[in-house]
Amino acid sequence: MSDTAKRHIFSMLDTDGDGVISHGEYLARVDRAAAATGRDPLDPLVEAAREAHLEVFGQMDADGDGRVTLDEYRGWAGHDAFEQSCRPALGSLFDLADADGDGRLTRQEFTRLRAATGNTADGAVAAFTVLDADGDGLVDRGAYLAAIHDYLTTGTSPMADAYRRVEPAAR
16 A cells, blocks of 8 residues: 555544544544434444444554554555455445445435545545446445555555545544
8 A cells, every 4th residue: 555545544534633543533434424324323234334443443553542643554554454344344334325225326325425434525526427437327336445445555546536636524
């Protein structure tokens, strides 16, 4: 994974800009996605997303102090971490946004999810456009996760320009 990609993702997760990702900050992603998609906090999909994110946080927090530093994140992030825990966590957020459960997101669902996880509107539109390669107005779960995997592990992706446009959430 490129250091630029690691720094970018870290800054998106460090929503308060204090140089660490706190436990609460990380789990708030699930709460924001649930609220943005109209899911009840006790919805089984929300609970599954929370569990998946707890697993990711536990792996990122190498020293177990409840705070993930950039160095901890750098040491953790990569292909194995993505496959072991990020894919399920990111997939669980996708599932929250997938209102009809068909494994595909409409532009509105996709934009809502991306905004809830700290992405810009421009970045969401650009990412959707790239991922909707066949122009059917839908983004497939597999294509979404593959594009994120490629960005996280290599720093390149069909969505790389969209990721570069993404700014961290308001601080």
